[in-house]
Structures are given as C-alpha cells and as structure tokens.
Amino acid sequence: xxxxxxxxxxxxxxxxxxxxxxxxxxxxxxxxxxxxxxxxxxxxxxxxxxxxxxxxxxxxxxxxxxxxxxxxxxxxxxxxxxxxxxxxxxxxxxxxxxxxxxxxxxxxxxxxxxxxxxxxxxxxxxxxxxxxxxxxxxxxxxxxxxxxxxxxxxxxxxxxxxxxxxxxxxxxxxxxxxxxxxxxxxxxxxxxxxxxxxxxxxxxxxxxxxxxxxxxxxxxxxxxxxxxxxxxxxxxxxxxxxxxxxxxx
Amino acid sequence: xxxxxxxxxxxxxxxxxxxxxxxxxxxxxxxxxxxxxxxxxxxxxxxxxxxxxxxxxxxxxxxxxxxxxxxxxxxxxxxxxxxxxxxx
Numbered sequence: 001x002x003x004x005x006x007x008x009x010x011x012x013x014x015x016x017x018x019x020x021x022x023x024x025x026x027x028x029x030x031x032x033x034x035x036x037x038x039x040x041x042x043x044x045x046x047x048x049x050x051x052x053x054x055x056x057x058x059x060x061x062x063x064x065x066x067x068x069x070x071x072x073x074x075x076x077x078x079x080x081x082x083x084x085x086x087x088x089x090x091x092x093x094x095x096x097x098x099x100x101x102x103x104x105x106x107x108x109x110x111x112x113x114x115x116x117x118x119x120x121x122x123x124x125x126x127x128x129x130x131x132x133x134x135x136x137x138x139x140x141x142x143x144x145x146x147x148x149x150x151x152x153x154x155x156x157x158x159x160x161x162x163x164x165x166x167x168x169x170x171x172x173x174x175x176x177x178x179x180x181x182x183x184x185x186x187x188x189x190x191x192x193x194x195x196x197x198x199x200x201x202x203x204x205x206x207x208x209x210x211x212x213x214x215x216x217x218x219x220x221x222x223x224x225x226x227x228x229x230x231x232x233x234x235x236x237x238x239x240x241x242x243x244x245x246x247x248x249x
Numbered sequence: 250x251x252x253x254x255x256x257x258x259x260x261x262x263x264x265x266x267x268x269x270x271x272x273x274x275x276x277x278x279x280x281x282x283x284x285x286x287x288x289x290x291x292x293x294x295x296x297x298x299x300x301x302x303x304x305x306x307x308x309x310x311x312x313x314x315x316x317x318x319x320x321x322x323x324x325x326x327x328x329x330x331x332x333x334x335x336x337x
Binding site for chain 1: 253255257276278280282283285288289290296298300303304305307309
C-alpha cells in the first residue's frame with residue numbers, strides 16, 4: 001500500500017440503522033486503489049474537529065476512511081458540542097443504532113470503486129467499546145479499541161445512559177482486535193484490560209493489547225491535557241501495522 | 250475515563266450566551282466527564298438548555314471539581330441570605 005500525499009475530504013450521507021440517512025465525514029487518498037477502508041467511531045464529545053483529523057490521517061495512511069455522525073438524528077446540523085450535549089441528555093446512542101450506523105458506513109466504504117473489500121473499525125473512549133460492539137455484530141476485518149470503558153466491568157447502579165458491558169457478546173467477536181490502553185486509566189482499569197485479555201484468550205479470539213506507562217484515558221487526544229506523546233506515537237505505529245496486516249491487499 | 254454519569258433536572262429560568270439573546274431554559278444536564286474546552290481531564294459540566302428550541306439553545310459551563318463545589322456552596326449561601334419568604 002502506497003502512502004499518497006494528496007487526499008480529499010468531504011461530507012457524505014450513508015444509509016445507517018433503520019435505513020436512516022446519516023451524515024458522515026469521508027476522507028480518501030488520491031488514486032484508484034485497491035485499498036482497505038476504516039470506519040472511525042467518534043468519542044462521546046462528538047463528531048468534532050479532532051475526530052475529523054483522525055479520519056484524514058487514515059486517508060494519509062492510505063485508507064478510505066469515514067466517520068458517521070452518531071448524533072445526526074438528535075441534532076442535524078448542530079455544532080458538535082451542542083449535538084453531544086443533546087445526545088447525552090437523551091440517554092446516549094443505543095447499541096442497536098450504533099451497529100446499524102457502523103454497518104452502513106462499512107458498506108459505503110466497500111461500495112467505493114477503490115475498495116479491496118476490506119473494512120476495519122476504530123473507536124476512542126466510548127467509541128472503543130462501540131468498536132468492540134460493532135466487531136461482535138458485523139462482518140469487519142479488523143477492530144481497534146482505544147481505551148473503551150465497560151467492555152467488561154459493570155456500570156454503576158442507576159446508570160442513566162444506555163450502557164452495558166459486552167461480556168455476553170464477546171464469543172461473537174469476529175475480527176482480530178487491537179487494544180490500546182493507558183495504565184493510569186481507571187475505566188478501563190488495568191485489571192479490566194487483563195480480564196478482557198483472559199476472556200479473549202480463553203475464547204481463542206485473535207487479539208493484541210498494548211498498555212502504556214505514564215498514560216491514562218484519552219492519550220491520543222492532541223488537544224486535551226490527557227495527550228501523551230510517547231503512548232500516542234507508539235499507538236499510531238501499532239494501528240498502522242495492524243491495519244496493514246488485516247486491511248492490506 | 251468516560252464516566253458516562255449524567256444527572257438531569259428540570260429548570261425554570263432564563264439564560265444568555267455571548268452570541269445570543271436571552272432565552273428560557275427548561276432543563277439542566279449535569280455530569281462529571283471530559284470537558285470540551287476546559288484544561289482539565291474531567292470537569293463538572295452543566296448544560297442549561299431548552300430542547301424545544303434546538304441543540305444550540307444551550308449555555309454550558311465546565312468547572313473543575315473544586316470550583317464546582319465552591320459554586321454549590323455559594324449558591325446555597327446566596328439562597329440562605331435572602332428572606333425565606335422570597336425563596337420558598
């Protein structure tokens with residue numbers, strides 16, 4: 001896979017859960033392909049500038065990349081922070097809808113004439129859990145979980161958002177999983193990362209985890225105090241190698 | 250971490266942002282989680298909103314945990330300082 005210097009980015013519409021038309025941000029390298037695709041699941045603060053930079057980075061790495069706006073239904077056209085606030089107040093994104101929207105985004109990528117038929121997924125923060133959720137329910141070729149909470153573990157009593165752990169779904173995981181975590185994170189804690197590792201090992205599910213010293217939650221987020229350059233740089237290298245192996249020609 | 254924690258409360262009042270006029274607010278969403286703008290990994294966030302007017306009808310604050318506690322105490326002190334017949 002060549003790494004091109006030219007790329008384009010635009011807003012498109014994909015057919016999401018229930019056939020709903022959902023806004024999405026698409027970035028593509030120049031050239032005909034064939035190449036793999038990456039679905040980026042945005043974090044809880046929404047379909048924001050930082051997430052779109054990540055989408056463009058995947059295009060720079062040689063992939064067709066897309067991020068569906070998971071809050072499009074609640075807040076079409078709203079500023080990302082306002083949309084995130086609205087979605088939060090409404091209880092968050094239901095799992096079933098997330099699966100439908102990621103599935104629609106992956107289908108969009110595979111329909112592109114440049115596609116090699118392979119599509120991966122990556123998510124950050126709440127999107128990390130959703131990346132695993134998608135890989136348990138959709139035909140994807142690779143999944144990356146960046147510090148997603150509540151893949152294992154139990155949300156507190158009275159939890160207002162529609163979040164459960166994914167332990168009962170993990171036997172259905174149907175893509176190799178790369179997990180990137182901070183040792184100073186508490187959700188997921190190092191113990192929870194170890195528990196997930198044990199479950200996947202016992203189920204003979206291909207996976208590869210990296211946990212970083214001096215890093216907590218959201219260490220990839222360049223515009224936030226949580227950013228940790230060493231962890232983020234190595235994390236990007238792991239992602240690059242993982243996708244090259246599973247999404248390449 | 251994403252705490253996901255969210256507390257909602259009905260609100261009866263008004264709010265104003267720098268680029269908007271006053272508007273009535275009907276709901277408050279309070280959560281301790283990642284901020285959008287504040288330079289802290291987690292903050293106490295409050296959205297004063299009027300969902301009937303759309304997602305942009307919102308005044309948001311992101312406060313460090315310490316300053317949020319001070320705000321709670323200050324609000325209580327201000328309410329306590331007023332004649333009880335005005336605040337009951």
